[in-house]
Amino acid sequence: MTRRKREDETENHDRWLVxxxxxxxxxxxxxxxxxxxxxxxEGKYRVLSNSMVSAFRNVAVNSSGQNIVVMPPPVPLPTLTESNTQEASKHKQREKMRNAAKAILDVMAPLVAQGKVRILETSRGVTIEINDSILFSPGQALLQPQLITAMQSVAEVLVATDFPITIEGHTDNVPIKSVQFPSNWELSAVRATTVLRLFADAGIAAERLTAIGYADTRPVEPNLLADGRARNRRVTILIDSQIPEKGTELNLRGQSAETSEAPASKEAAPQQSTR
Structure with a gap:
């Protein structure tokens, strides 16, 4: 009896350790x-708070009534290095684009002062809007000789960058029908291509260049008055800050091609073995 009592007392004294x-x-x-x-x-504080709450919730009770703390696996704190690097890269890219825009402003300063050239900064990048009256003769797609030097200077600025460049041709809603240009679609597309060829000859890599003809589908002013139609006849040069993403092909079931190729390859194996 005395021995059991001593054992109980020993166990009671050990509980203070818990x-x-x-x-x-x-x-x-x-x-x-x-x-x-x-x-x-803020980011680290949220992760720490969530980790602390999760840690103190994971408490189990053993058969002797003692609390056993079950520590969860350590949660890796988010590294700010990657996000900071991305922000720094975006900031550097934006500054590089603004410097290019300033250089183009200097080159086209006389035409900007006349209202013939506008340079806009958007979420996508920098857009250079050039009135087609100074670039092309009416109904034609050959560059005016006096503008070739200015456009070559713009190309020299863009050669030093690595941004994708999209050249867009636009017309008013007055229809055109000639042997060379059956409609405004052909006229706008060939005008955009003419500028593209000049940029390519100036040394801009071909994979950075894209030419699009919009005809009269994207007016910036109503075509009711002559001034509005003159504004709509333009060529825009978009210096795109966004690199196009690589798409994933979908099959008829709406699944990606990579997912659907796996079972097809498995079925192909027995067919080849029967031949």
Whole structure:
């Protein structure tokens, strides 16, 4: 009887270690939180808060009634290096594009002052809008000789960049029908291609260039008055800051081609073995 009593007393004296361990864990967590709050970072604070809540919820109770803390696997904190690098890259890209736009402004300054050239900055990049009256004769797609030098200077600025360039041709709604240009579609497309060929000859890589003819489908002014039609007859040069993404081909079931190729290859194996 006395021996059993002594064993119980020994077990009772050992239980203070559990409370002490819990206290040490809470104290450690308290100082971790205080340290984290000393240098506030919203992203790290959220991750730390979620980790602490998850850790203190994962508490199991064993058969003897003692609390056993089950620590979850460590949650990796988000590294700000990658996001900072991306932001720095975007900022550097935007600055490079603005520098190119400023250089083009200097080259086209007289035409900008006359309202014949407009340079706009959008979310996609920088757009150079050139009135076609200074580029081409009416109904023609050959560059005016006095504008060739200016366009070559623009090309020299763009050669030093690595942005994709899209050249768009636009017309008004007055129909054209000639042997060379059956409609405004052909006229706008050939005018865009003419500028593209000049850029390519100036040294801009062909894979960076795209030519599009929109005819009269994207007016910037109503075609009711002569001034509006003159504004709509234009060539725009888009210096695109976004690199086109590679698409994923879909089959008739709406699945990607990569997903649908796996079972097809498995069925092809027995067919080849029967031959």
């Amino acid at each position: 409370s002490y361990a819990d206290f040490i864990t809470l104290l450690f967590a308290f100082f971790v939180v205080m340290y984290a709050l000393s240098s506030v970072n």
